[in-house]
Amino acid sequence: MQKFLFTLLFSWMSMICFGQSAGLVTGNIVDKNQQLSLPGATLKLKPGNHYTVSNQQGKFEFLGVPAGTYTLEVTYIGYQALSMEVAVNAGKTTELHLKMEAGGIAGKEVLVVGDRLRGQAKALNQQRNNPNITNIVSADQIGRFPDANVGDAIKRIPGITMQNDQGEARNIIIRGLAPELNSVTLNGDRIPSAEGDNRRVQMDLIPSDMVQTIEVNKTLTPDMDADAIGGSVNLVTRAAPNGFRVSATASGGVNPIRGKALYTGGLVLANRFAKSKLGAVVSASYNNNDYGSDDVEATWSKDDFGNAYISESEIRKYDVQRIRRSVSTALDYKINAKNTLYATAMYNWRDDRENRYRLRLTGIEPEYDGNDAITGYTGSVRRETKGGIDNGRNKNRRLEDQRVQNYSLRGEHLLGSKIDLDWSASYSRASEDRPNERYVEFRAPSSAINMDIADPRFPLATAPSLRDEDFAFRSMSENHDFTKEDEFGFKLNLRFPLSVVPGQKGRLRVGSRLRLKDKERLNNYFEYEPLTDIGNLAQIANLHVDGKGYQPGDKYVPGTFATNRFLGGQQLNDASKFEKSDVPAEYLAVNFNAKERISAGYIRWDQDITRQLSVIAGVRVENTHIEYEGNIVAEEEELEGKRSVTNSYTNVLPGVTFKYNVNNDLVLRAAATTSIARPNYYDIAPYVSSLADDAELSAGNPQLKAAYAWNFDLMAEQYFKSVGILSGGLFYKSISNFIYTYRDNTYTREKFANDYKDVTTNPIPAGEEWVYKQARNGDNVRVYGFEVALQRQLDFLPGFLKGFGVYVNYTYTKSKADGIFNADGDKRADVTLPGTAPHMFNASLSYENPRFTARLSGNYAASYLDELGGDSFDDRFYDKQFFLDLNASFKLTKTLRVFGEANNLTNQPLRYYQGISSRTMQAEYYRPRYNFGIKFDL
Numbered sequence: 001m002q003k004f005l006f007t008l009l010f011s012w013m014s015m016i017c018f019g020q021s022a023g024l025v026t027g028n029i030v031d032k033n034q035q036l037s038l039p040g041a042t043l044k045l046k047p048g049n050h051y052t053v054s055n056q057q058g059k060f061e062f063l064g065v066p067a068g069t070y071t072l073e074v075t076y077i078g079y080q081a082l083s084m085e086v087a088v089n090a091g092k093t094t095e096l097h098l099k100m101e102a103g104g105i106a107g108k109e110v111l112v113v114g115d116r117l118r119g120q121a122k123a124l125n126q127q128r129n130n131p132n133i134t135n136i137v138s139a140d141q142i143g144r145f146p147d148a149n150v151g152d153a154i155k156r157i158p159g160i161t162m163q164n165d166q167g168e169a170r171n172i173i174i175r176g177l178a179p180e181l182n183s184v185t186l187n188g189d190r191i192p193s194a195e196g197d198n199r200r201v202q203m204d205l206i207p208s209d210m211v212q213t214i215e216v217n218k219t220l221t222p223d224m225d226a227d228a229i230g231g232s233v234n235l236v237t238r239a240a241p242n243g244f245r246v247s248a249t250a251s252g253g254v255n256p257i258r259g260k261a262l263y264t265g266g267l268v269l270a271n272r273f274a275k276s277k278l279g280a281v282v283s284a285s286y287n288n289n290d291y292g293s294d295d296v297e298a299t300w301s302k303d304d305f306g307n308a309y310i311s312e313s314e315i316r317k318y319d320v321q322r323i324r325r326s327v328s329t330a331l332d333y334k335i336n337a338k339n340t341l342y343a344t345a346m347y348n349w350r351d352d353r354e355n356r357y358r359l360r361l362t363g364i365e366p367e368y369d370g371n372d373a374i375t376g377y378t379g380s381v382r383r384e385t386k387g388g389i390d391n392g393r394n395k396n397r398r399l400e401d402q403r404v405q406n407y408s409l410r411g412e413h414l415l416g417s418k419i420d421l422d423w424s425a426s427y428s429r430a431s432e433d434r435p436n437e438r439y440v441e442f443r444a445p446s447s448a449i450n451m452d453i454a455d456p457r458f459p460l461a462t463a464p465s466l467r468d469e470d471f472a473f474r475s476m477s478e479n480h481d482f483t484k485e486d487e488f489g490f491k492l493n494l495r496f497p498l499s500v501v502p503g504q505k506g507r508l509r510v511g512s513r514l515r516l517k518d519k520e521r522l523n524n525y526f527e528y529e530p531l532t533d534i535g536n537l538a539q540i541a542n543l544h545v546d547g548k549g550y551q552p553g554d555k556y557v558p559g560t561f562a563t564n565r566f567l568g569g570q571q572l573n574d575a576s577k578f579e580k581s582d583v584p585a586e587y588l589a590v591n592f593n594a595k596e597r598i599s600a601g602y603i604r605w606d607q608d609i610t611r612q613l614s615v616i617a618g619v620r621v622e623n624t625h626i627e628y629e630g631n632i633v634a635e636e637e638e639l640e641g642k643r644s645v646t647n648s649y650t651n652v653l654p655g656v657t658f659k660y661n662v663n664n665d666l667v668l669r670a671a672a673t674t675s676i677a678r679p680n681y682y683d684i685a686p687y688v689s690s691l692a693d694d695a696e697l698s699a700g701n702p703q704l705k706a707a708y709a710w711n712f713d714l715m716a717e718q719y720f721k722s723v724g725i726l727s728g729g730l731f732y733k734s735i736s737n738f739i740y741t742y743r744d745n746t747y748t749r750e751k752f753a754n755d756y757k758d759v760t761t762n763p764i765p766a767g768e769e770w771v772y773k774q775a776r777n778g779d780n781v782r783v784y785g786f787e788v789a790l791q792r793q794l795d796f797l798p799g800f801l802k803g804f805g806v807y808v809n810y811t812y813t814k815s816k817a818d819g820i821f822n823a824d825g826d827k828r829a830d831v832t833l834p835g836t837a838p839h840m841f842n843a844s845l846s847y848e849n850p851r852f853t854a855r856l857s858g859n860y861a862a863s864y865l866d867e868l869g870g871d872s873f874d875d876r877f878y879d880k881q882f883f884l885d886l887n888a889s890f891k892l893t894k895t896l897r898v899f900g901e902a903n904n905l906t907n908q909p910l911r912y913y914q915g916i917s918s919r920t921m922q923a924e925y926y927r928p929r930y931n932f933g934i935k936f937d938l
């Protein structure tokens with residue numbers, strides 16, 4: 001190792017000295033008319049094999065160019081080619097400022113590039129010149145879809161679908177792989193999770209208009225974080241432009257499901273100062289959406305005679321207000337041609353206020369005649385109101401305060417004329433705070449239940465004999481849930497020439513990475529017993545929710561509930577009115593603390609074999625060190641103690657990527673790479689929780705290994721000069737140590753004693769068999785599929801038809817998992833990996849002329865296994881979904897346009913089913929949403 005480091009250091013010093021006989025060419029490239037940076041431009045110095053690609057800020061550099069006079073050629077899809085003479089002097093820096101003209105010649109036609117095509121051009125130029133398999137979407141394209149948050153914008157990209165929450169895209173699925181197998185970064189820094197038990201990034205937290213570019217990396221290179229088996233999404237925020245810019249958006253709309261309004265506003269201010277050395281951009285966004293959802297849910301059971309019935313049924317009405325605020329700033333300071341500093345900050349804050357009115361029929365049991373035939377059902381009926389305290393923040397609603405913030409400082413430096421160094425330091429925090437969350441529930445005596453399951457897609461259970469006065473007070477509670485995750489990151493990269501093929505370009509990169517993570521969940525829960533009689537449901541302030549207009553169907557009638565004002569106005573901490581009781585069973589087992597240290601180093605070698613064929617080879621080594629602390633909970637509420645665990649593991653991650661430019665427009669790619677997915681936080685936490693009433697034991701698994709994948713990819717991309725692409729590719733993944741939830745229905749006292757020798761109290765009584773649940777590693781999963789995409793302006797058509805464009809992509813994914821066991825301990829066959837959507841399809845038809853643009857967009861994802869149950873009857877599936885959206889805009893002046901948007905025209909519900917597609921577990925409806933506004937852009 002010492003010899004290697006000495007050789008490396010000697011090589012660097014030699015190159016610095018040798019660099020004095022060569023020169024350096026740097027600069028930036030912009031749109032001539034808009035003065036906006038052009039990322040992904042191809043620049044070549046002739047004669048010789050000197051070429052480079054402009055970065056996100058439009059900057060470029062040629063390292064170690066021998067002194068002489070060259071011809072610089074610049075090409076960019078959708079723009080006129082640029083050519084100029086450049087003189088390079090030994091030991092000197094030549095700085096260029098290039099401007100390109102939009103348009104040009106495509107075949108025999110003159111190409112006219114409007115605003116939308118400019119956005120496509122930026123994205124496609126970056127995608128074509130990237131060394132790995134990526135999909136790029138620019139801000140101009142994002143703005144052409146009616147998408148309020150980043151998640152809704154990402155679902156348009158090939159191979160991606162989203163899981164929704166309250167009608168908004170939240171969790172990302174890439175190539176059919178679950179959210180836990182993907183990563184999300186902001187300007188290259190990992191975004192922490194605001195949720196308590198997993199690593200998922202809440203994509204509905206970030207407004208789409210705060211992002212300049214979305215990069216989806218479907219294959220990794222050694223310099224990238226390795227925890228992204230499905231892929232890595234990088235959100236690139238706005239960089240300072242090359243001159244003054246101001247942009248403002250204001251809109252309003254309506255949510256028909258509750259007849260409430262929505263409001264959106266956005267502002268961008270940017271300029272350059274100090275003789276263009278200092279650039280600054282500030283962006284702000286505000287969205288206030290007042291809506292709701294209508295929801296029905298059912299849990300299905302099976303008796304000893306094979307009869308399926310509903311053991312629990314719920315009818316829910318949600319009233320929701322989501323206020324999303326976001327502000328970001330980016331600064332860059334050009335010290336000189338060789339040194340630039342950058343600073344970025346982003347703060348996202350979402351308040352989610354919710355009232356839920358829930359009718360719940362639970363503990364439903366069949367009654368039989370003498371021939372074991374079902375004659376009826378009995379069960380318990382409850383009506384619950386969810387809300388919050390009556391103050392300026394909660395406003396009688398449950399408040400979920402989620403925040404994600406990121407701050408980074410980085411630098412780019414040229415050492416001599418041959419060595420490129422960059423570094424960055426960042427801090428990120430995600431948090432979720434739910435203060436003063438309240439519930440009140442009223443319960444009726446056990447009652448006869450009528451059950452209609454003739455059509456299991458719309459199951460219905462009712463208790464027709466009950467009246468409002470039959471519902472007596474059961475419970476009232478208040479809790480405060482808090483989760484935070486902090487991450488500090490640092491990385492250093494060094495790049496210098498190293499070629500083993502004469503006359504061809506080669507680069508060696510080495511670098512290191514450090515990530516320090518701290519995750520904590522700290523919840524509490526209290527119940528309140530009134531010291532005076534509250535009365536029954538008919539005697540308090542109540543509201544009646546009938547079935548009129550209820551989206552799942554008028555037959556679903558939620559009924560009468562305590563009002564949110566009644567709940568919010570209760571003085572729960574007044575000892576003269578309520579007796580307060582701590583309820584550890586509700587929070588002790590879920591509280592934990594986790595610390596992770598991830599340190600990595602890599603070597604990456606880029607080598608051109610010929611002028612057409614290039615290869616990237618390298619290896620990344622990541623070490624993960626964890627320190628977790630969890631609670632041991634016996635009989636639901638007794639804290640027996642704490643368990644602490646430390647663990648450390650190292651992953652070696654080699655990879656190789658090939659790129660072959662058949663010509664300027666046809667690119668072939670192939671890659672064999674490796675990646676990992678770390679377990680969810682709560683799955684590792686060393687907790688043990690026993691629920692005696694349910695005869696159930698759950699536990700964390702500190703020995704979980706990170707899933708490890710070999711990924712093989714082939715891709716072909718044909719780019720059109722008229723700003724478009726036709727692409728197709730194959731992928732195959734072999735994932736070892738994938739993680740699933742293991743269940744054992746015959747867990748005994750003896751098994752517990754053997755598994756948990758460090759736990760002094762055995763919660764399982766002798767002779768009893770409990771249900772045991774724990775996250776475990778499976779053996780192997782194989783995932784394979786293909787994707788095709790077409791993005792094309794139909795400019796070959798005559799007349800006004802030239803204005804039409806199409807955007808179509810389809811992805812097929814199939815998986816097979818080995819090493820999964822059911823609740824009886826038997827190995828399950830023909831099981832797919834949870835989260836693997838087999839079919840994903842996007843299509844849109846657009847039209848654009850100099851003043852008018854319109855787009856009709858469809859998004860489809862097939863049903864897939866979401867969560868494994870104890871057997872196939874209990875497996876949970878996420879049902880197929882199809883969204884249809886429409887938007888249009890009209891230019892009033894050069895800088896002013898009006899627009900309109902319509903989302904979810906198909907009224908697509910969020911639907912889960914159990915075991916078979918006809919057996920509904922959940923169906924939640926949101927109705928369409930309409931928005932109209934005005935946009936100013938200078």
